[in-house]
Amino acid sequence: MIHEISDLTLRRFPKYIYILRSMQRKGQEYTSASELSRFLDIHHTQIRKDLALTGVRGIPKRGHRVDSLLRACIEFLDWDNLTDACLVGVGNMGSALLNYEGFAQSGLQIVAAFDSDPEKIDKRINNIKVYPIEKLKDVIGILEVKIAILTTPAKNSQKLTNEMVAAGIQGIWNFTPKKLVVPENVVVENMDIYPALAALLGKVRNVNTINPNGPVEFDQE
Template structure:
């Protein structure tokens, strides 16, 4: 499948991840088809939004029937480039890094964690979830050996930029940053920030508004 447009809004990509999540849970429940109305309702968006989002990737859905669950999952995954294995490394083996290394969903979704890096001499050599923790300074050397395509940063904020530099030097073009710090990368490197706190802030804010309006 070729993409109709390379200028796909971030919000569409975010919703595609929700559609996949909902479609996969329908698949687990043994559903073969779903109407666009029910899919929209389960994803908490309106049906025209789903049609608009999917239109970036091709033509889906059968009038009077809806969407074929399996076909739609495969097509979305192919369109997003997540129908293959991505070799992924985690930099920063604290509590969060360990949780991600042990998280069963990564492998299920094609993100195979092949490297675990930390600069703490007490952690280097330790085996976490079957991987030996390697000194972050050796990231480029290991990347040349095993191939690393995506880097996940789970260091404290003050070490995030150094972790970024190691990943960039190793030729990694995609970074997910869990550390609560902004990082600088060259133009050809994509960064996504995972920030729990904007979700906590949003919940606190909405709860506050509801209390005030009671």
């Protein structure tokens, strides 16, 4: 029986990869679950379970070779194969993502962008061509893109989503605050910043409420 890999598990792997890459750059040969745990605030048992999913075996007392462990993690996420994506909505956030350098190392390649502003159409941003939004369906169909990044104003997000789904999109990275309605075989990953903002402000308040004057210092003098 194949177990579905849980969302939380998938989210931990990029953190392993990030640390392992920096270890590799520094020439470190071996690492252990306990060492990764110290750097990441993830319990060492959790890390062992995750790494076991990739099939690697560690050596007691020594741990894992950094390079083979890194390779295993990258393969586990399939980040050694680039998945094509398109980006819809070339505003501030969209441009920022089009200029991101890290995607190529993370399994993603943006091959087309769409916008409704005639000023932007047919321009290239970071060598990615901006198509008119009317051509959404055609271009997605021709390029056979399965992943879309949605960075439009929230207003049209559902309409565009419907078009994208009709054109064959299977996964949407949603940067708008709107919940998208999609068929069950289409996946949505919400990248809404407001829940994160609420969590940040709320946690700062939690800290201040529980411990309103900060750490108590013993006033010598």
